[in-house]
Amino acid sequence: MTNERKKIKNKKLSLMILVLLAFQIILINEVRIQAAENEISEEIITLNSLKPIDNITINSDSDFITYGFPGYGNETHPYLIEEYNITSNDQRGIYIRQTTFYFIIQGCYIHADTDGISFSYVASNTAIIRNNTIVHNSNRGIQLMWTEGCLIENNTFYDNSQALYTREAHHTIFRDNMITDCTSDRPVFIFNSEYCLIDNNEVYGTEYDEGIGFRLGLNSNITNNRIYNGGFYIEEYYLENFLLYNFENNYVNNRPLGFFRNQDALIINQDNYGQLLVFNCSNADISNVDIEATNYAIKMLGSHNAKIHNCNLDENGKGIDIQSSNYVHIFDNHLDGNNRGLSLEDTWFIKIENNVIDNTENEAIIVAPSETSIMAGVEITGNIIQNCKTGVDMYGQNYSLINGNVFYGCSDEGVLISLGHQILVIENVFENNRLGLVLEEVTDCKVRWNNLYENYEMGVRLYQSSNNTITNNILANNAEIVDSENFAIVLNYDSDNNTIYHNVFYNNSVSHPSQARDEGTGNLWYSASLEEGNVWSDWSIGSYYIYTEGDPVFDHYPLTDIDKDLINDLEEFVTYGTNPFDDDSDDDYLTDGEEILDYGTSPTDVDSDDDGLIDGEEVLDYGTNPLSEDSDGDTMDDYWEVTYGTDPLANDATKDPDRDKLTNIEEYDYGTDPLNDDTDGDGHSDSKEIRLGTDPLDASDYPPFPVAAVVGGITGGVILIGGSIAAVFYMRKKEILFFKKK
Numbered sequence: 001m002t003n004e005r006k007k008i009k010n011k012k013l014s015l016m017i018l019v020l021l022a023f024q025i026i027l028i029n030e031v032r033i034q035a036a037e038n039e040i041s042e043e044i045i046t047l048n049s050l051k052p053i054d055n056i057t058i059n060s061d062s063d064f065i066t067y068g069f070p071g072y073g074n075e076t077h078p079y080l081i082e083e084y085n086i087t088s089n090d091q092r093g094i095y096i097r098q099t100t101f102y103f104i105i106q107g108c109y110i111h112a113d114t115d116g117i118s119f120s121y122v123a124s125n126t127a128i129i130r131n132n133t134i135v136h137n138s139n140r141g142i143q144l145m146w147t148e149g150c151l152i153e154n155n156t157f158y159d160n161s162q163a164l165y166t167r168e169a170h171h172t173i174f175r176d177n178m179i180t181d182c183t184s185d186r187p188v189f190i191f192n193s194e195y196c197l198i199d200n201n202e203v204y205g206t207e208y209d210e211g212i213g214f215r216l217g218l219n220s221n222i223t224n225n226r227i228y229n230g231g232f233y234i235e236e237y238y239l240e241n242f243l244l245y246n247f248e249n250n251y252v253n254n255r256p257l258g259f260f261r262n263q264d265a266l267i268i269n270q271d272n273y274g275q276l277l278v279f280n281c282s283n284a285d286i287s288n289v290d291i292e293a294t295n296y297a298i299k300m301l302g303s304h305n306a307k308i309h310n311c312n313l314d315e316n317g318k319g320i321d322i323q324s325s326n327y328v329h330i331f332d333n334h335l336d337g338n339n340r341g342l343s344l345e346d347t348w349f350i351k352i353e354n355n356v357i358d359n360t361e362n363e364a365i366i367v368a369p370s371e372t373s374i375m376a377g378v379e380i381t382g383n384i385i386q387n388c389k390t391g392v393d394m395y396g397q398n399y400s401l402i403n404g405n406v407f408y409g410c411s412d413e414g415v416l417i418s419l420g421h422q423i424l425v426i427e428n429v430f431e432n433n434r435l436g437l438v439l440e441e442v443t444d445c446k447v448r449w450n451n452l453y454e455n456y457e458m459g460v461r462l463y464q465s466s467n468n469t470i471t472n473n474i475l476a477n478n479a480e481i482v483d484s485e486n487f488a489i490v491l492n493y494d495s496d497n498n499t500i501y502h503n504v505f506y507n508n509s510v511s512h513p514s515q516a517r518d519e520g521t522g523n524l525w526y527s528a529s530l531e532e533g534n535v536w537s538d539w540s541i542g543s544y545y546i547y548t549e550g551d552p553v554f555d556h557y558p559l560t561d562i563d564k565d566l567i568n569d570l571e572e573f574v575t576y577g578t579n580p581f582d583d584d585s586d587d588d589y590l591t592d593g594e595e596i597l598d599y600g601t602s603p604t605d606v607d608s609d610d611d612g613l614i615d616g617e618e619v620l621d622y623g624t625n626p627l628s629e630d631s632d633g634d635t636m637d638d639y640w641e642v643t644y645g646t647d648p649l650a651n652d653a654t655k656d657p658d659r660d661k662l663t664n665i666e667e668y669d670y671g672t673d674p675l676n677d678d679t680d681g682d683g684h685s686d687s688k689e690i691r692l693g694t695d696p697l698d699a700s701d702y703p704p705f706p707v708a709a710v711v712g713g714i715t716g717g718v719i720l721i722g723g724s725i726a727a728v729f730y731m732r733k734k735e736i737l738f739f740k741k742k
Contacts, residue, residue: 050085050109058096064103073101078128083107092118093137096127104128114139116160124171125149135159144169144193152177162186163203166193175199185209185295185317186233190217198222205230208317208339210295211252218244226251231275231294231317239302239324242279252294260284278303287311296321296343300328309333318343319357322350324370331355335364341388346370349377360388364410369396380405390416391433394423403427413438414455420445430455436478439465448472449581452488456481459488459508462495462520470500472562472581474573479509487517487547495520501527502562504569504580506537514547525555533557535569535580566593578603589616601626612639624648636668645675661687672696 058064064079071079079101086093086108093112094105100123109132110116116134119127127150134141134157141160144150149171156178157163163179166172170193179187179201187203188211190196196217203211203225211230214220218241222232231252236242247259252274259277260266266284268276275291276298278284284306291297291311296318298308306328312335313319319335322328324346331353335341341357341364344350350367357364364385369375378400385391391407391414394400398421407414410433417423418440427449430436436455439445442465450473452459459478460470470489479486488508491498498520508515515536516525525546526533533555536544543554560568562580569580578585578592585592585603592603601608601615608615611629618624624631624638631638634651641648646657646664653665660677667674672686679686682699689696692703 047085047109050083050107052085052087055086055088055090055092055112056081056084056094056096057092058099061099061101064099064101069103071103073103075102078102078104078126081105081108084109086110086112088112091115094118097121099123100126102126104130106131108132110134110141111136113137115143116141118143118145119147119150119169120145122147122150127151128153130154132156133158134163137161140165144172148172157182157187159183162189164188165191166196167191169193170195172196173199174201177201180204181206182209186213187230188212190214190220192216194218194220196220198225200224201226203227203230208293208295208315210317214245216241219246221246221248222250223248224250226254227294228253229293231296232257232277233295234277234299239280242301247277253292275299278306281306289313292316299323300325303328307331312336313338322347326350329353334358335360341365341385344368344378346375347378348375351379352381352383353379354382356384357388358384358386362388363390363393364388365392365394366390367392367394367397367400376400379403384408385410385414390414392416393418395419398422400424401426405429406431407436408432410434416440417442417445424448425450429453430459432456435461437461439463439468441465443467445469446471450474451476453477454480457483457486458490461490461492462498463492464494466494466496466498466520468498470498471502474504474506474580475508475515476504476506476573477508479512479515482511485517487512487515489516491518491520491523493519495523497522499524499527501525501530501533502559502581504535504562504573506570506573512547514545517547518553519548519550523553525553526557531557532559532562535559535562537570563592565591567596576603586615588614589620599626611637613642622648635665640668644673660685662690670696 064073069079069081071077073079081103090112091114093110094117097120105117114137116137117129129142129152132155134155137160139161141157141163142152144166146168148169150169151173154176159181161182161184163182164174172193187205187209194217198212198220205211205228207229209230210233211227212225213233215235222245234242234245243261247257250257255272255274257275258273260281261279263281264283266281268286269288271288271290273289273291275294278300280302282304284303286298286308287310289311292314294316297313297316297320299321300306301323303325304327306325308320308330309332311333313333315337318340319338320330320342322344326348329351330342333355335355335357337359339361341360342352344367346369352365365380367378375396376398378397380392381403383405385405386408388410390412391410392402393416395418400423402415402425404427406429408431413435414430414433414437415425416438420442422444425437425445425447430450430452431454433455434457436452436459437447438461440463445468447470452473452475455478457479459475462468475488478488486509488505489500505515515538536558539558543556544558546553546555562569563583565583572578572580576596583591586606588606590599595601595603599619606614609627609629615626618626622642629637632649632651634653636653638648646652654663656663658675658677664674670690672679677685679696680699682702684702686696689702694703695701
């Protein structure tokens, strides 16, 4: 009975708690709804308190009088354009031009079709714009053109394309403004406007915006600003122009802006900055920096002999931007989710090495020359680049290297090279890209030792590119999308005098009668001097046909075994995983054919039996069995016997060649030298040290003496034997014992 009452009581209590929770939720929602209604009501009241007007257009001084604005237009009593609600479909909310009177625009709500406020040819130092709300303008909140000395302060900008744009508006002061939700990537852009002050503004970007940007805004001071989801941007053509800007006490994503110029041996080794601008700093070393959600994480300009390494740069407009800087080494960085990973412009001798660049919206690496010259000396080696639009976009480069990289999952090209000369593309992997490698207007390029797998339109494409050599590449399962243009290799029109030989083509463009297409002239699909062509998985006899819409093209010397190791190259690629261009894939001094056909060893493992001796040494030098770690079965492995000089082909486990009372197998177990009775050279035999418990491999660990005393180079001690004193002396290698009675 008692338990039943408790159950009823608990049910009632639970029901009451549920009712109270439901009531609380309803009450909270009512409070939120009321608060929202109050906010809307307050906004309506605020707008209703303003004077509605469709727009204000002033084309000359006389229009101030026509509108009847209070004031006299002088410095002490300027005209006041205040407390207007300008909600208009007109192009501009307030448009003022060619005036000389002083005026202030304040306390207005401005929502026009294109520009909220636009000035042109307004007299210097006559205009003030403050305490306004400027919203929903499809072009610019404020536009100043040919207007100097304007003061813009304490305004709120929301949902404009740009908040502020200036052109030849020198000495503009823009301070204490709040900017949010601009739809362009440059909320504030100062163009061709010098000596401006940009101070104490807050800019909230949408996604790695150029929050506050400059071009020809020389000698401007940028102080005390805070930018979120964006950063600072400078675009200039000359280094000396970059050095004329002054940044102090600015923040990006709640971290300090790192602004460094004219420094030597600059070292940055801390995760402290929201953005880094490094101008004209030689021998800089930047490491261990984590930066995200800005327009470019690291901007380096005019800075030579620099290093950038071990940084994490994620979800920025650009991870690293290098301009007009030479001998820069960029290595061991991780860049993820950026719009562009790494950008080089007007650079010489840049090395990009062992970086991971992932999930890039556009180019992972883009390399471009200056506007006036071709650049050279870029090395891109050992990087992993995946899930981007283009892995490497290299334009206008000579004598450069792309080596040992992985390009995976690029929606356009793994590598695109345009207007290049003498570029090496070697030992890369191109897999699962739309196009593996594309050459456009490229000459004398060498494409060698690359693996191109499952690029779904083309493996290699040449367009207006001549005198290039494509050799020793593996192209497999490319061009799976059926199209008349899609092949493993395509030479488009005006791609002439190229040579393609010693490549392995396997299972590409299976819907076509050929795995390659050639629409150029004078191209050779074989080496004329060697009379050797390529390996084709669909070839059986005679010359191999290359698809063309012009005169017939053939590989007249198709092959089956390029490296002449007696293993069919297709079997090497498909079955054994060996290198069809190297007769000894694992470099163990046995050819792949010898390992597969004669010895049964692995052609891809230098030491098939894992005994420490490579297969070729066992077969050619020692006569041991490369498939057994103990060829003579004496339980001592071949490597140990070869190393210490015992016989790896005879059972000598019980022998004692150094006469130290330890057999070979005991020496093997203890790790001592079977041909040296004192392995560590401490004056005590190995067997003695083992018997007395010291380490026979450590010269500092040897059997203890009775007393530690050294006289004349002789170690000795004193002991008592049957009432007599005996002096016992020890020397290295010999024991001398005598008694002296006292």
